[in-house]
Amino acid sequence: xxxxxxxxxxxxxxxxxxxxxxxxxxxxxxxxxxxxxxxxxxxxxxxxxxxxxxxxxxxxxxxxxxxxxxxxxxxxxxxxxxxxxxxxxxxxxxxxxxxxxxxxxxxxxxxxxxxxxxxxxxxxxxxxxxxxxxxxxxxxxxxxxxxxxxxxxxxxxxxxxxxxxxxxxxxxxxxxxxxxxxxxxxxxxxxxxxxxxxxxxxxxxxxxxxxxxxxxxxxxxxxxxxxxxxxxxxxxxxxxxxxxxxxxxxxxxxxxxxxxxxxxxxxxxxxxxxxxxxxxxxxxxxxxxxxxxxxxxxxxxxxxxxxxxxxxxxxxxxxxxxxxxxxxxxxxxxxxxxxxxxxxxxxxxxxxxxxxxxxxxxxxxxxxxxxxxxxxxxxxxxxxxxxxxxxxxxxxxxxxxxxxxxxxxxxxxxxxxxxxxxxxxxxxxxxxxxxxxxxxxxxxxx
Amino acid sequence: xxxxxxxxxxxxxxxxxxxxxxxxxxxxxxxxxxxxxxxxxxxxxxxxxxxxxxxxxxxxxxxxxxxxxxxxxxxxxxxxxxxxxxxxxxxxxxxxxxxxxxxxxxxxxxxxxxxxxxxxxxxxxxxxxxxxxxxxxxxxxxxxxxxxxxxxxxxxxxxxxxxxxxxxxxxxxxxxxxxxxxxxxxxxxxxxxxxxxxxxxxxxxxxxxxxxxxxxxxxxxxxxxxxxxxxxxx
Numbered sequence: 001x002x003x004x005x006x007x008x009x010x011x012x013x014x015x016x017x018x019x020x021x022x023x024x025x026x027x028x029x030x031x032x033x034x035x036x037x038x039x040x041x042x043x044x045x046x047x048x049x050x051x052x053x054x055x056x057x058x059x060x061x062x063x064x065x066x067x068x069x070x071x072x073x074x075x076x077x078x079x080x081x082x083x084x085x086x087x088x089x090x091x092x093x094x095x096x097x098x099x100x101x102x103x104x105x106x107x108x109x110x111x112x113x114x115x116x117x118x119x120x121x122x123x124x125x126x127x128x129x130x131x132x133x134x135x136x137x138x139x140x141x142x143x144x145x146x147x148x149x150x151x152x153x154x155x156x157x158x159x160x161x162x163x164x165x166x167x168x169x170x171x172x173x174x175x176x177x178x179x180x181x182x183x184x185x186x187x188x189x190x191x192x193x194x195x196x197x198x199x200x201x202x203x204x205x206x207x208x209x210x211x212x213x214x215x216x217x218x219x220x221x222x223x224x225x226x227x228x229x230x231x232x233x234x235x236x237x238x239x240x241x242x243x244x245x246x247x248x249x250x251x252x253x254x255x256x257x258x259x260x261x262x263x264x265x266x267x268x269x270x271x272x273x274x275x276x277x278x279x280x281x282x283x284x285x286x287x288x289x290x291x292x293x294x295x296x297x298x299x300x301x302x303x304x305x306x307x308x309x310x311x312x313x314x315x316x317x318x319x320x321x322x323x324x325x326x327x328x329x330x331x332x333x334x335x336x337x338x339x340x341x342x343x344x345x346x347x348x349x350x351x352x353x354x355x356x357x358x359x360x361x362x363x364x365x366x367x368x369x370x371x372x373x374x375x376x377x378x379x380x381x382x383x384x385x386x387x388x389x390x391x392x393x394x395x396x397x398x399x400x401x402x403x404x405x406x407x408x409x410x411x412x413x414x415x416x417x418x419x420x421x422x423x424x425x426x427x428x429x430x431x432x433x434x435x436x437x438x439x440x441x442x443x444x445x446x
Numbered sequence: 447x448x449x450x451x452x453x454x455x456x457x458x459x460x461x462x463x464x465x466x467x468x469x470x471x472x473x474x475x476x477x478x479x480x481x482x483x484x485x486x487x488x489x490x491x492x493x494x495x496x497x498x499x500x501x502x503x504x505x506x507x508x509x510x511x512x513x514x515x516x517x518x519x520x521x522x523x524x525x526x527x528x529x530x531x532x533x534x535x536x537x538x539x540x541x542x543x544x545x546x547x548x549x550x551x552x553x554x555x556x557x558x559x560x561x562x563x564x565x566x567x568x569x570x571x572x573x574x575x576x577x578x579x580x581x582x583x584x585x586x587x588x589x590x591x592x593x594x595x596x597x598x599x600x601x602x603x604x605x606x607x608x609x610x611x612x613x614x615x616x617x618x619x620x621x622x623x624x625x626x627x628x629x630x631x632x633x634x635x636x637x638x639x640x641x642x643x644x645x646x647x648x649x650x651x652x653x654x655x656x657x658x659x660x661x662x663x664x665x666x667x668x669x670x671x672x673x674x675x676x677x678x679x680x
């Protein structure tokens with residue numbers, strides 16, 4: 001990143017995996033609102049399903065997900081039963097309408113569950129909502145929990161995309177985040193996956209972790225590239241110890257400063273691009289023949305809760321504690337606490353705790369931001385037209401400043417990210433986002 | 447399996463049937479409600495074609511102003527979803543109709559599962575005939591199933607809760623259209639479509655469909671299963 005851009009960089013920028021962000025969700029969205037939206041789903045409307053598994057074997061100190069360390073498998077078994085009840089509740093409402101085009105299992109650690117239980121969840125989706133062989137099945141995996149033949153079994157269940165949490169290969173960094181996993185372990189997982197014919201393997205890596213230096217991270221990137229995953233997501237670690245108790249285990253003095261963070265991000269970008277990966281959005285990379293890279297090329301890239309995706313379904317149904325559904329402008333999030341979630345499902349009720357009904361203006365801003373993040377250019381005329389004059393002026397002046405800094409370029413009503421400025425896309429999105437603009441500290445970010 | 451667009455609508459040259467009196471499906475459904483005068487009129491404007499296996503009778507998104515009556519063979523109806531996937535939305539058997547209303551953009555593609563025979567009625571001519579014989583179109587399609595019935599069937603099948611119910615109801619549905627009972631009382635239901643199409647239609651995985659068929663056989667509901675038919679126990 002150019003040094004003149006560093007002032008534009010704010011690690012507190014929203015991730016924009018939804019718009020408005022989940023921070024704006026309120027408890028005014030009810031199970032009935034959600035059910036009404038399910039009633040409007042048409043026979044062949046594509047549905048994208050997300051299943052949240054909130055269990056892990058061990059705590060990773062950097063993690064910001066809704067998860068808990070669970071030592072009794074019985075409780076996970078109960079959770080699987082609850083999930084199936086919840087899936088059945090939605091199925092009863094859909095009555096065969098809607099077409100499942102993808103199922104993604106995330107966590108936590110989905111492979112904390114026994115493969116039989118993962119199979120049972122799929123069977124339940126098939127029975128209650130419908131699941132055909134053309135659906136894309138993907139799952140996040142903790143390589144440390146993979147046992148013999150797990151990959152073969154998951155691939156026999158129909159999973160075609162595996163996401164491995166790699167984070168960093170340096171042992172010092174791994175110790176500092178409480179996630180020890182050797183290169184040999186990851187290498188063995190990758191070779192098992194390749195042997196079962198998996199051609200869509202994703203790695204997550206993290207920069208901004210304690211004790212990371214340009215040297216250690218370069219070595220991690222060497223190893224990542226040598227294992228040749230089909231996709232790589234490079235996320236910046238957000239240290240929020242006041243909100244995430246587990247992050248207090250991390251020694252804040254060992255964290256890279258802002259300058260090193262941006263150098264680490266730039267290093268990963270440079271290394272992956274040189275290795276032949278295509279940049280997808282601002283933090284994903286894919287081999288040119290991968291479905292995600294093709295979607296990027298063909299302008300079909302979208303953003304959802306999992307990040308950048310080639311999934312074209314407009315409706316997303318989330319199952320499990322804290323999972324979020326999105327149908328026709330309505331965000332509906334389940335109870336976060338597992339026991340509360342389970343209690344409501346077992347009473348036969350949709351476990352919706354909060355959410356948000358998107359206004360027309362929010363939908364327009366959401367589209368503009370999504371285009372910017374997915375295509376690196378966006379038409380802002382609709383946003384300006386639907387903003388109060390003072391707001392529109394503020395937005396234009398922020399964008400003008402970003403143009404003066406060389407981050408973007410105006411072309412008529414189009415705002416385009418300049419070459420190499422992709423890492424700042426979220427900062428440009430903030431300029432278009434009325435919520436971000438109204439935050440007092442936004443001026444410090446630009 | 448699917449034909450490329452350039453060759454898709456490649457029907458064999460039309461020929462006029464010697465007489466509608468010889469039509470195999472007439473008594474069962476098609477044209478059965480037409481009076482003699484109406485039939486004579488309709489016959490004049492009708493053409494019959496063979497559609498070769500794998501070729502399309504009508505293409506999703508293309509204009510169509512012909513009413514098609516399936517006389518022999520079978521078709522599958524498919525539709526592209528917004529994410530580019532293809533969904534099987536129904537199957538046509540002898541006596542069924544598609545293209546019930548003229549349209550700028552057909553909602554389905556109809557593709558022959560085997561070499562099939564189809565009667566074509568131009569909506570323009572049917573409307574001209576209607577001046578003499580009001581309601582002729584309605585009577586023409588009165589006994590057959592149209593694409594709208596197929597959509598109804600599909601939602602009913604998809605709404606069934608177990609794989610077994612969905613598969614059994616599907617076989618029952620096909621049997622009603624093209625099932626045959628021989629003198630021994632064995633009811634054979636032809637399944638001209640690939641298993642993958644059935645699975646897709648029923649919202650099931652192929653493996654589940656195979657397992658369910660095997661389990662129906664084990665329970666005695668099905669006597670025999672072959673690639674292109676099932677024999678039911680009466």
